[in-house]
Amino acid sequence: MRKVSLALVLLSGLVLPATASELEIALQLPKISEGQYHRPYVAVWVEDSSEKSVRLIEIWREKPDWIKDLRRFWRKTGRADQPLVDARTGATKGPGQYQLRWDGKDDQGVAVPNGEYQLVIEAAREHGGRQLVKQKFNWDGTAVAVSVAAGNEIGQVQLSRKAP
Template sequence: MKRKHLAGLVCGLLLSPMVMAQQVEIQVNLPEIGGAMYYRPYVAVWIEDASDNSVKTVTVWRKEADWLKDMRRWWRKAGRYDQGELDAVTGATRRPGTHSVIWDGTNQQGQKVPAGRYTVNIEAAREHGSRSLVRQPIELGKNQTFTTEAAEELGRMTIKVTR
């Protein structure tokens, strides 16, 4: 019984490079802003397809649901439809700095998506602050690296697409 489990684990480890073959790493950068009225921003990272339809919500850093709507595009495209599945991807708000987020090339249902054109979306909204949306088109299935322009609530970010 125990051995069987172990075999399964080894198998999984051996397979993992293949499973990881198609992945996108997003280095989310939250700038240091400071001040007495600084609260950590709410952040959503999600993927849209070539027709701007949401494919998957990768990560949401949040507190109360009241302010999810302030990530306006994410809420309109994904948040207001994906309520049930949110728990798997949400976490607490993050401090300023760089935080790595991985999209494993799957859709909301966990199935692999075909190679092709997608858009990586990073949206940040801060109370007593601004709202920033960064969109980076990518070609899934190629090796690519992008660096995005800094916005008010999002610093320069690296997006790395790996075959």
């Protein structure tokens, strides 16, 4: 009996709905029809108010050699923490809408303190352009609703968080 009860308690933790403590990130990669198209390398991370990297959310890349084209990312995180980069790496993605989330924790899994942070998204394409998007937001339990205009390599970005 005891084992069954413990198993139910453990399983119930796996099906809890998402909480209001997550920042939802809607990221669009635009369709580019000019010239030869290569899928972009994209890095998405959160920095604190002193622009120190707090959490690498995702990086989309194909070959490790070209990650240096994500210049800010490379300087801040890419060259210094290869195991973290490898752990968060996914395949490059084509044009479309992508949903990402940040749970308010740093790369070590520790909840960050309330304060001002910024989401940073960097994209670079072979035979294409580069773009860096930085958007500040407050992480203090209040709602977040921010929309960032589209650019050449990164489409519209929306940040949202519901207040508890």
